[in-house]
Amino acid sequence: MPETSHVVRVSGVTKNFRIGKIEVQALKGVDLEIARGEYLSIMGPSGSGKSTLFNMIGGLDKPSAGKVFIDEVDIAQLDAYELAWLRCRKIGYIFQTFNIIQVMTALENVTLPMVFAGMNSDATVKKGMRLLEQVGLGDRHSHKPFELSGGQQQRVAIARALANDPAIILADEPTGNLDLTTGEEIIALLKRLSRERRVTVISATHDIKMLNVSDRVVWIRDGRIDKIENREELSISIGKIRVRE
Amino acid sequence: MLSVELRGEARKQRAAPAGEFTDEFPMTQEPLFGERPGKAPRADRLVVLPFATSVRIAYQSIKVRFFRSLITTLSLVLAVSFLSFVDVSNDIANGMLASGDPELRQSLLRAGYDFGPEEANVASTAKQRWIIILSLLVCVVGIVNAQLMAVTERFREIGTMKCLGALDRFVLRLFLLEAGMQGLAGALSGAAAGALFALAAGLGRFGLEAVREVGAGDLGLSIGWATATGVGLSLLGVLYPAWVAARMQPVEAMRVEQ
Ligand SMILES: Nc1ncnc2c1ncn2[C@@H]1O[C@H](COP(=O)(O)OP(=O)(O)OP(=O)(O)O)[C@@H](O)[C@H]1O
Ligand SMILES: [Mg+2]
Numbered sequence: 001m002p003e004t005s006h007v008v009r010v011s012g013v014t015k016n017f018r019i020g021k022i023e024v025q026a027l028k029g030v031d032l033e034i035a036r037g038e039y040l041s042i043m044g045p046s047g048s049g050k051s052t053l054f055n056m057i058g059g060l061d062k063p064s065a066g067k068v069f070i071d072e073v074d075i076a077q078l079d080a081y082e083l084a085w086l087r088c089r090k091i092g093y094i095f096q097t098f099n100i101i102q103v104m105t106a107l108e109n110v111t112l113p114m115v116f117a118g119m120n121s122d123a124t125v126k127k128g129m130r131l132l133e134q135v136g137l138g139d140r141h142s143h144k145p146f147e148l149s150g151g152q153q154q155r156v157a158i159a160r161a162l163a164n165d166p167a168i169i170l171a172d173e174p175t176g177n178l179d180l181t182t183g184e185e186i187i188a189l190l191k192r193l194s195r196e197r198r199v200t201v202i203s204a205t206h207d208i209k210m211l212n213v214s215d216r217v218v219w220i221r222d223g224r225i226d227k228i229e230n231r232e233e234l235s236i237s238i239g240k241i242r243v244r245e
Numbered sequence: 246m247l248s249v250e251l252r253g254e255a256r257k258q259r260a261a262p263a264g265e266f267t268d269e270f271p272m273t274q275e276p277l278f279g280e281r282p283g284k285a286p287r288a289d290r291l292v293v294l295p296f297a298t299s300v301r302i303a304y305q306s307i308k309v310r311f312f313r314s315l316i317t318t319l320s321l322v323l324a325v326s327f328l329s330f331v332d333v334s335n336d337i338a339n340g341m342l343a344s345g346d347p348e349l350r351q352s353l354l355r356a357g358y359d360f361g362p363e364e365a366n367v368a369s370t371a372k373q374r375w376i377i378i379l380s381l382l383v384c385v386v387g388i389v390n391a392q393l394m395a396v397t398e399r400f401r402e403i404g405t406m407k408c409l410g411a412l413d414r415f416v417l418r419l420f421l422l423e424a425g426m427q428g429l430a431g432a433l434s435g436a437a438a439g440a441l442f443a444l445a446a447g448l449g450r451f452g453l454e455a456v457r458e459v460g461a462g463d464l465g466l467s468i469g470w471a472t473a474t475g476v477g478l479s480l481l482g483v484l485y486p487a488w489v490a491a492r493m494q495p496v497e498a499m500r501v502e503q
Contacts, residue, residue: 060408060496080412085291087495088410095499099405103309104302116292116410160409172499 005072007167007200008034008057013066015052015223026052028223029066034202036167039194039213042204044220050204051172053220057202058091058170059083071167088116092161092169092199096176098153100145106132106156107141113163131159135189151182158189162197169194171203175210184209294415303422310395314423317391318431318479324384325432325475328377329439331369332467333459337447338367340458349458352451381478388482392424396490400497407495420487424479432475436468 015027026049034040042050055061056068059075067074070086078086087093100109110131111124119127132141135155137148145153154174161169171190175183191213194201203210211217211234219226307314338358341349353360353367360367369377396403403416447456 055496055499058408060494060499081291084407084410084412087408088292093408097401099401099408099499101402101405103306103402112406113409115298116294116415118293121298 005036006033006069007036007038007071008032008202009069009072010053010057011067011069013053013056013063013068015049015056015061016064026223027056027063030220030223030225032218032225032228034200036200037194037198039191039201039215040203041210041214041217042202042220043206043210043217044226045206048220049223050220052223054170054172054202054204057168058093059086060093084116088113089164090167092163092166094154094157094161094169094171094174096173098145098150098157098177100148100153100156100160102145105142105144106137106148106159109145109156110160110163113160117164128159128163131162132156134162134193135159149182150178151186154178154182154186155189158186158193162193162199165197166199168200168202171201171205173205173207174203175205175207180209183207187213292410292412294411294418299415299418299422303419303426306419307423307426313391313395313398314427317388317395318427320384320387321428321431321475321479322435322438324380324478325435325471326439326442327380328474329436329468329471330443331373331377331439332471333440333443333464334447335367335369336463336467337443337451337456337459339463340460341451341455342367343460344458346454346458349451349455352455356450381474385478385482388424388479389485392420392483392486393489396420396486396493399490400493401499403490403493404495404497404499407493408499413491416493417487417491420483420490421480424483424487425476428476428479429472431479432472435475436471439471440464440468 010030010032013027013030014025017024017026030049030053042053044050052061056063057070059068059070059078062076067076069075070090075083075086093099100106101112104112107125107128110128111121114124114127115121129138129141132138135158137152137155137159140148140152145156148156158174161171169190174190175186178186187207187209190201190203193199203214214234215231217229217234219229338353341353342360342364358367359370406416444456444459447459
């Protein structure tokens with residue numbers, strides 16, 4: 001691939017929500033380019049529009065204006081089948097609230113995307129077990145979500161997000177509901193998997209721990225990109241944040 | 246144009262044997278949407294949910310939420326057992342008439358059955374039919390209500406499935422399958438219970454002679470008819486809730502915090 005290709009390109013995206021007669025502008029024109037294999041964090045205070053941007057990139061919601069390109073394809077042009085295929089094969093989602101399907105076991109959760117992708121059931125089980133082992137839950141495959149801790153559920157979600165070898169992992173506050181150490185473990189796991197598998201990780205967060213592992217950090221404020229910092233510039237601003245807090 | 250490319254890529258991936266993967270070099274290095282000229286293959290085969298898997302998921306879902314499923318089905322069981330009771334009672338009366346035994350005929354008249362001296366058949370009365378129709382209507386309304394609640398309870402599960410690539414019709418199919426299975430189990434037990442009650446009542450009123458005369462074919466037909474009606478009603482009741490579930494957008498499901 002030429003250097004110029006971006007796995008995700010966000011161009012002039014705005015998003016308005018209408019609540020009754022009031023119009024809320026959650027995104028006020030965001031431009032962003034994300035390279036393949038990058039580990040990108042989207043940082044910002046609560047209500048700044050992180051989740052909204054996340055939903056746009058993941059094809060879960062449509063922008064009011066502007067375009068989102070996944071591998072230079074405008075996802076607004078995709079029909080329902082192609083969008084489902086994109087969600088199934090190309091993007092892995094991880095949510096703050098884990099979103100493990102409660103009626104299914106850990107293994108069934110991990111294999112479901114592979115079933116959707118048309119894999120045969122022996123292969124899904126084999127691969128599902130391997131993914132669960134990779135996230136350290138090999139022995140918990142037959143457990144239901146309510147028998148797992150929050151951190152373990154999030155691991156299942158990570159294994160599930162990786163099921164179809166996606167190009168992009170979208171994580172909306174993956175550590176938001178976890179304690180400090182568990183959060184760190186999850187971050188380390190995401191980082192390791194992104195490096196090993198060369199997956200692009202885009203994670204919305206207000207967890208400062210995320211900064212250490214990020215290649216780039218996008219700071220969002222009030223629906224706009226405040227600044228974008230590379231890894232090298234980061235240590236300075238981390239210092240500043242520490243001081244400010 | 247864009248979608249042609251996407252379909253091309255999809256075809257390329259399908260060409261590889263299912264289940265082949267390498268952890269070391271995942272596909273992520275390839276372009277997402279390959280360029281491949283030519284006629285686009287059908288795109289609607291891209292994501293699949295095999296029927297057997299749908300059945301398994303639906304069954305599991307009922308099993309896990311057994312209590313809720315039971316409540317959803319209870320009104321159906323009652324309505325269907327009433328239907329079956331009325332039908333089988335008539336079967337018994339018809340069997341007694343068909344036997345040609347004047348004593349049985351007399352005991353039917355004594356019991357309040359209304360038929361002329363020449364008639365060899367009793368049919369359900371208009372009043373009975375109305376009560377049956379009403380009870381079935383109430384039952385459908387109850388199912389719609391319970392299923393709509395089930396959909397709101399399960400919005401997160403539905404949204405998650407959609408994020409994993411489920412199509413609207415997968416969700417629709419899962420709900421219909423669940424309702425079908427619940428309907429079949431509920432209607433069958435309701436029909437059997439109704440028939441048993443009717444036979445027991447016949448036994449009490451007319452004695453063993455009378456009940457012996459009931460045609461096995463008639464009995465089976467009544468039970469079968471009541472069961473089929475129950476399954477039909479269960480499916481009818483879930484149509485709108487399933488449609489609501491299928492149309493749910495993944496982002497709506499994700500937005501709500503627990
Ligand atoms: N569905 C919606 N309807 C109306 N307003 C919405 C909706 N979703 C988001 N908003 C508004 O858009 C703005 C940005 O919300 P968003 O959820 O993107 O913030 P966030 O940065 O993810 O915050 P947090 O860190 O708390 O998750 C907020 O003002 C919010 O009220
Ligand atoms: Mg958020």
